[in-house]
Amino acid sequence: MLKLEHLTKVYAALPSEYAGGIRDANIDLAPGTFFTLLGPSGCGKTTTLRCIAGLETPDTGRITVDGRPLFDSDRGISVPLHRRNIGMVFQSYAIWPHMSVFENVSFPMRVSKTQRYSTAEIAKAVDEALESVGLGGYAKRSATQLSGGQQQRVALARAIVHRPKLLLLDEPLSNLDAALREDMRTELKRLQRELGVTAVYVTHDQSEALAMSDTIAVIAKGRMMQVGSPRDIYFRPANEFVASFIGHTNILRGRIDGSAGTVALDGGGTLRCRTEGEVGPDVAISIRPEDIALAKKAAPANGDGMNVLPGVVTSASFLGNVVHYEIKAGSGSSTFRVEGEPAMPFDTGAEVVMSFRPEDTLAVPRS
Ligand SMILES: Nc1ncnc2c1ncn2[C@@H]1O[C@H](COP(=O)(O)OP(=O)(O)OP(=O)(O)O)[C@@H](O)[C@H]1O
Numbered sequence: 001m002l003k004l005e006h007l008t009k010v011y012a013a014l015p016s017e018y019a020g021g022i023r024d025a026n027i028d029l030a031p032g033t034f035f036t037l038l039g040p041s042g043c044g045k046t047t048t049l050r051c052i053a054g055l056e057t058p059d060t061g062r063i064t065v066d067g068r069p070l071f072d073s074d075r076g077i078s079v080p081l082h083r084r085n086i087g088m089v090f091q092s093y094a095i096w097p098h099m100s101v102f103e104n105v106s107f108p109m110r111v112s113k114t115q116r117y118s119t120a121e122i123a124k125a126v127d128e129a130l131e132s133v134g135l136g137g138y139a140k141r142s143a144t145q146l147s148g149g150q151q152q153r154v155a156l157a158r159a160i161v162h163r164p165k166l167l168l169l170d171e172p173l174s175n176l177d178a179a180l181r182e183d184m185r186t187e188l189k190r191l192q193r194e195l196g197v198t199a200v201y202v203t204h205d206q207s208e209a210l211a212m213s214d215t216i217a218v219i220a221k222g223r224m225m226q227v228g229s230p231r232d233i234y235f236r237p238a239n240e241f242v243a244s245f246i247g248h249t250n251i252l253r254g255r256i257d258g259s260a261g262t263v264a265l266d267g268g269g270t271l272r273c274r275t276e277g278e279v280g281p282d283v284a285i286s287i288r289p290e291d292i293a294l295a296k297k298a299a300p301a302n303g304d305g306m307n308v309l310p311g312v313v314t315s316a317s318f319l320g321n322v323v324h325y326e327i328k329a330g331s332g333s334s335t336f337r338v339e340g341e342p343a344m345p346f347d348t349g350a351e352v353v354m355s356f357r358p359e360d361t362l363a364v365p366r367s
């Protein structure tokens with residue numbers, strides 16, 4: 001449905017450092033996919049979206065939607081934005097305040113250059129779009145009489161009113177309060193499924209990305225670090241950046257030993273680990289806080305083959321269903337984050353042993 005091949009848009013030609021934009025992006029999405037561009041501020045998410053929309057001209061590469069080339073630098077193809085038939089919702093300018101809800105939502109159909117719509121067709125489509133975002137009966141309202149959440153729904157209705165095959169959403173929920181954002185997440189996802197539309201969603205919020213997406217591209221400094229399902233990028237991160245950006249994790253540095261499956265830590269000590277694919281001798285080790293079990297220091301060793309590290313509790317925060325610990329590991333200076341059972345609390349200053357399975361000790365390329 002959406003294919004990007006070697007898509008590149010660079011703003012300044014500084015070869016040594018990241019000069020903005022996106023470099024060599026490649027994706028190939030099946031119809032109906034909820035696809036998310038995830039990454040820290042300034043990594044190139046909006047640039048990618050603007051290239052797809054036709055608001056920005058890429059330097060090189062190809063963009064194909066539903067088999068139709070919208071941009072191809074080799075063949076000199078660049079379809080103007082009003083002929084791309086794409087729905088868009090942007091964070092910054094949500095809706096036009098001087099127009100009514102009806103005028104806002106009907107806008108893409110009224111100005112369409114690819115198709116002529118009758119008044120009756122427009123009225124019906126606007127009704128349906130407003131109904132689907134939960135704003136049936138709001139058509140005559142002025143845009144200024146709406147709450148922030150309602151305005152965002154109008155923007156969404158406007159983006160889907162002409163039934164685009166591709167919907168682009170740039171942090172559409174970021175200026176809503178936390179509770180409303182959670183509701184809108186669920187609703188947006190339901191709407192996308194019902195319409196069967198392919199969505200490209202931009203966020204820097206990793207929990208939003210995990211909750212909503214079929215496929216996620218994790219971007220850093222203009223490069224797609226990994227493209228995969230939420231489970232893939234959480235359990236099989238391609239490198240240190242992805243491991244530490246998605247969820248919480250503990251990162252250690254070390255060197256893979258000649259003998260497979262063990263790593264010598266830079267701070268001293270050895271761990272057994274899991275690897276995915278090729279990793280060089282110098283690696284980062286990722287261990288999730290929920291995969292570490294705590295025991296009293298004096299307690300007997302906890303089963304065979306477990307990795308064990310002694311430490312001291314430096315902070316313990318009771319959060320009801322879980323206790324968040326900070327543990328200073330024995331000799332090294334690294335601080336671990338551990339999620340513990342509320343039924344088995346440890347106090348600050350307690351000497352403990354952390355144990356975790358080799359399967360949960362993932363060695364990845366450093367980044
Ligand atoms: N028109 C432009 N001219 C020059 N540099 C630009 C331009 N647009 C974006 N950039 C640079 O390109 C990089 C990526 O910008 P982009 O807007 O794509 O980031 P983003 O991932 O959407 O960030 P955010 O999460 O903050 O919205 C940034 O370093 C930005 O400064």
Ligand SMILES: [Mg+2]
Nearest residue numbers: 045046047170
């Ligand atoms: Mg942006």
